[in-house]
Amino acid sequence: MSEKWLIGVDLGGTTIKMAFVSIYGEIIDKWEIDTNRTEQGKHIVTDIAKAIDRKLEEHGQTKDKVLGIGMGAPGPVNGETGLVYEAVNVGWKNYPLKNLLEIETSLPVVVDNDANMAAIGEMWKGAGDGAKNLICVTLGTGVGGGIIANGQIVHGTNGAGGEIGHMTSIPEGGAPCNCGKTGCLETIASATGIVRIAKERLRDKDAKSMLSGSVTAKDVFDAAKANDPLALEIVDFVTFHLGVALANAANVVNPEKIVIGGGVSKAGSLLTDHVKKYFQRFAFPRVAEGASIVIATLGNDAGVIGGAWLAKQAFLQ
Numbered sequence: 001m002s003e004k005w006l007i008g009v010d011l012g013g014t015t016i017k018m019a020f021v022s023i024y025g026e027i028i029d030k031w032e033i034d035t036n037r038t039e040q041g042k043h044i045v046t047d048i049a050k051a052i053d054r055k056l057e058e059h060g061q062t063k064d065k066v067l068g069i070g071m072g073a074p075g076p077v078n079g080e081t082g083l084v085y086e087a088v089n090v091g092w093k094n095y096p097l098k099n100l101l102e103i104e105t106s107l108p109v110v111v112d113n114d115a116n117m118a119a120i121g122e123m124w125k126g127a128g129d130g131a132k133n134l135i136c137v138t139l140g141t142g143v144g145g146g147i148i149a150n151g152q153i154v155h156g157t158n159g160a161g162g163e164i165g166h167m168t169s170i171p172e173g174g175a176p177c178n179c180g181k182t183g184c185l186e187t188i189a190s191a192t193g194i195v196r197i198a199k200e201r202l203r204d205k206d207a208k209s210m211l212s213g214s215v216t217a218k219d220v221f222d223a224a225k226a227n228d229p230l231a232l233e234i235v236d237f238v239t240f241h242l243g244v245a246l247a248n249a250a251n252v253v254n255p256e257k258i259v260i261g262g263g264v265s266k267a268g269s270l271l272t273d274h275v276k277k278y279f280q281r282f283a284f285p286r287v288a289e290g291a292s293i294v295i296a297t298l299g300n301d302a303g304v305i306g307g308a309w310l311a312k313q314a315f316l317q
C-alpha cells in the first residue's frame with residue numbers, strides 16, 4: 001500500500017498543474033499542460049486523462065499504481081458531489097467534474113475549490129506545519145481564501161465558504177470587483193488592486209515618487225523598500241485593509257496559522273510586518289495571541305499537494 005501514488009491536479013485559467021505524489025506528500029513528478037478553454041472547457045477533462053496516461057507510461061506504471069485523484073477547480077464546488085457550480089475562467093457552469101473525470105480515467109476522484117486545496121497543501125506540507133485551524137489567503141491576480149477549522153475545509157452551503165477576498169473593505173464607493181460587488185478586499189490587496197491604487201495616486205500631480213505609469217505590484221513593494229514615500233503610503237493602505245480583514249476572519253475561527261501566499265507574498269517581511277501590526281490592533285486579544293502570520297512555502301505546488309492530501313483522506317483504506 002505504501003507504494004501507491006496520489007495524483008494532484010490544479011486547474012487554472014491558463015495552465016493545468018499535475019503531480020504524482022507519494023502518500024507521504026512527496027512530489028514524485030510534476031508537470032503542466034495548457035488549459036483548453038474552447039467550447040466551454042469541454043476538452044479539459046479528456047486532456048487531463050490523456051496527460052495522466054502518458055505520464056504513467058513514461059514511468060513504466062499503470063493505473064493500478066494510483067490510489068486516486070484530488071483536483072482543484074477555480075470556483076465554488078460541492079465537495080461531496082464534485083459538482084463545480086461555476087468556474088468562469090474555464091467556462092463551466094453546474095459541471096459534474098468528479099463524475100466526468102472518473103469516467104475518463106477509471107480512477108476515484110475528489111474535487112474541491114482551488115484556494116481550499118492550496119490551504120490544505122500548506123497545512124500538510126507547507127507553512128501551516130500541521131495546524132488544524134488555519135486561514136490561507138492567496139494574493140495574486142485576485143485574492144483567494146481557504147479556511148481549515150478542526151482539520152476540515154469550511155465549504156459552506158453553496159461551496160463558497162472561506163471567500164476572504166470578497167469580505168467588504170470599503171463599504172461605500174469602493175472599486176468594482178469581479179464578483180459583482182464593490183469594495184471587496186480583492187480590489188485592494190490583489191496585484192491588480194495594488195496597481196489600480198498606485199495608478200490612481202500617481203495621477204495626483206503633487207505625488208512624489210520613483211514609480212511611473214507602467215507600475216506593477218512588485219514595483220510598489222520594491223520602491224517601498226527604498227523608502228519611496230508614495231509607495232510606503234500604498235503599502236500601508238493595502239496592509240491596513242488586509243490586516244483588518246484577516247483579524248475579522250481570525251476572530252471567527254481562532255486559527256493557529258495565517259498563511260499568506262501568491263505573487264504579492266514575495267514582498268516577504270515588508271508585507272508581513274505591516275500586516276502583523278494591523279492584525280494585532282484589530283484581532284480579539286486571545287485570537288491575536290494564538291495566531292502566527294507566515295508566508296506560504298509551497299508556491300505553485302500547494303494546489304497539487306493539497307489535492308493529493310484530499311485523495312489520500314478519501315481513498316486510503
Ligand SMILES: [Zn+2]
Binds near residue numbers: 166178179181184186
Ligand atoms: Zn468581490
